[in-house]
Amino acid sequence: MPISVEQSVAIIAVTALCTILLRALPFLLFGGRKEVPGVVSDLGVLLPSSIMAVLVVYCLRNVDFAAAGHFLPEFLSCLLVAGLHVWKKNILLSIGLGTVFYMVLVQAVFA
Amino acid sequence: MGRAESYRQMETIQNKRDYIGFAFRQSVPVMLGYIFLGIAFGLLLQNAGYNFIWAFLASLFIYAGSMQFVLVNLLTAGAGLLYTAVMTFFINGRHIFYGLSFVEKYKKMGRAYPYMVFSLTDxxxxxxxxTKVPEGMDENKVFFWISLLDQSYWVLGSVIGALAGSYITFDSTGIDFSMTALFVVIAVEQWRESRSHFPAILGAVCGILWLLLLGPDEFLLPTLCTCMLVLLMMRGRLLPDAERERG
Incomplete structure (x- = not known):
């Protein structure tokens, strides 16, 4: 352990408290009211689709188009997952096969 | 104990099993990713000189994947508390947007409300x-069990990683793709179910534009803010009148 126990606990505690605060913020702002403001309930309907697309971009943020091995595994696997899911509509199948496919690509094909 | 009473008790046990069973099936995709990512975190923390108790406590109280990997660096560097706080706000700022879309739902969660808010990870x-909750099942209970199971996987993975991570010889390179696949699958489902594809396209376009502008480390928060602002401006046109009446 490079630093003291107290210092380690303090760093972990600050991280935990800040994370909880961030997660609780919308609820602290809007959860206490009897009626959730219309703006917030509208966002509740509209935001998830945007967020999910953003999260996909976020996961692919480090792809590098300069080398085939640094973007093809991601893109081919995402295509497979999306295709499988449109076709079979089975979450476990889509994620399971997609992940195995990706692992084979990065470990064996583009290694 | 009367016969009717014992029957009722059996029924509640059966009922609970149904809920945990259903929640488990929903959470399997997360299980895969959380256990392996948890192992990676536990191992990293162990190598930095912190044993499994630290891994357990960090995953129990922080419970934020990418932030915990940064935490290992903060610990080894002996980072200041203000710096730690700023880093946390920066990396976990996206969580505000998750809560924003669940305020109405979680308000009705009763005793589980605080835990549900705490455990809302990506x-x-x-x-x-x-998750589409089957007819006759209480959505709140299903949501609670899914959240609890998800965190158990993460905590379990972290402890395993700290205790035995160095003995795992299986090459798990690439297994973290299961998280990407999860987001892709949910995005596909939302695409099929939503009347307007505008929010999804908006998210993808904003994400790519800000990524090109700011690079991989800083694009996330501007992207989410832009999406929120555009959706707020467009909400009158995106949502049919019936749904707007409520507000």
Whole structure:
């Protein structure tokens, strides 16, 4: 352990408290009211689709188009997952096969 | 104990099993990713000189994947508390947006409300967005069990990683793609179910534009803010009148 126990606990505690605060913020702002403001309930309907697309971009943020091995595994696997899911509509199948496919690509094909 | 009473008791046990069983099936995609990512975190923390108790406590109280990997660096560097706080706000700022879309739902969660708010990670958020609760099941209970199971996987993985991570010789390179796949699957489902594809396209376009502008480390928060602002401006046109009446 490079630093003291107290210092380690303090760093972990600050991280935990800040994370909880961030997660609780919308609820602290809007959860206490009897009626959730219309703006917030509208966002509740509209935001998830945007967020999910953003999260996909976020996961692919480090792809590098300069080398085939640094973007093809991601893109081919995402295509497979999306295709499988449109076709079979089975979450476990889509994620399971997609992940195995990706692992084979990065470990064996583009290694 | 009367016969009717014992029957009723059996029924509640059966009932609980149904809920845990259903929640488990929904959470399996997260299980895969959380256990392996948890192992990676536990191992990293162990190598930095912190044993499994630290891994257990960090995953129990922080419960934020990418932030915990940064935490290992903060610990080894002996980072200041203000710096730690700023880093946390920066990396976990996206969580505000998850809560924003669950305020109405979680308010009715009763005793589980605080835990539900605490445990709203990227992955739990996605699974809950994609969960269709069967007829006759209480959505609140299903959501609670999914959230609890998800965190158990993460905590379990962290402890295993700290205790035995160095003995795992299986090459798990690439297994973290299961999280990407989870987001892709939920995005596909939302695409099929939503009347307007505008929010999804908006998210993808904003994400790519800000990524090109700011690079991979800083694009996330501007992207989410832009999406929120555009959706707020467009909400009158995106949502049919019936749904707007409520507000």
């Amino acid at each position: 992955e739990t958020y996605s699974v809950l967005c994609g």
